[in-house]
Amino acid sequence: MYKLAGTVKVVNPTVQVSEKFSKREFVVSDTSGMYPQDILFQLTQDKCTLLDGVNVNDQIEVSFNLRGREWTNPQGEVKYFNSLDAWRIDKVGAASQGMPANGPSAMNLNPVASATPEMTTSSSDDDLPF
Numbered sequence: 415m416y417k418l419a420g421t422v423k424v425v426n427p428t429v430q431v432s433e434k435f436s437k438r439e440f441v442v443s444d445t446s447g448m449y450p451q452d453i454l455f456q457l458t459q460d461k462c463t464l465l466d467g468v469n470v471n472d473q474i475e476v477s478f479n480l481r482g483r484e485w486t487n488p489q490g491e492v493k494y495f496n497s498l499d500a501w502r503i504d505k506v507g508a509a510s511q512g513m514p515a516n517g518p519s520a521m522n523l524n525p526v527a528s529a530t531p532e533m534t535t536s537s538s539d540d541d542l543p544f
Contacts, residue, residue, distance in 0.1 A: 423442065
């Protein structure tokens with residue numbers, strides 16, 4: 415799971431690819447590095463509605479998965495493709511559109527340890543001066 419914050423550059427309409435599959439693409443400009451990058455994301459199936467209410471120039475944070483696949487063309491050459499499948503979109507400074515705020519959280523790189531009973535109880539056997 416990955417996250418990227420940036421500015422919405424393009425919002426495309428939902429495309430019905432087949433009877434059972436729909437997708438919606440959008441582009442986010444990432445200006446955090448030395449050179450700005452325009453990153454294409456896709457939403458699929460019921461996630462396509464996550465872009466409803468998101469406009470060009472909105473500041474958002476996108477949670478996404480990196481997907482890869484292999485394809486062999488008719489000439490027998492093997493090709494590889496990647497896609498960035500978004501599953502949550504948060505407007506910066508707004509409530510989330512993907513999951514409830516108190517729902518499953520993203521990977522936390524700075525976990526905070528919860529206090530254990532050993533950490534919170536004081537013992538008279540402590541030989542520490544404080």
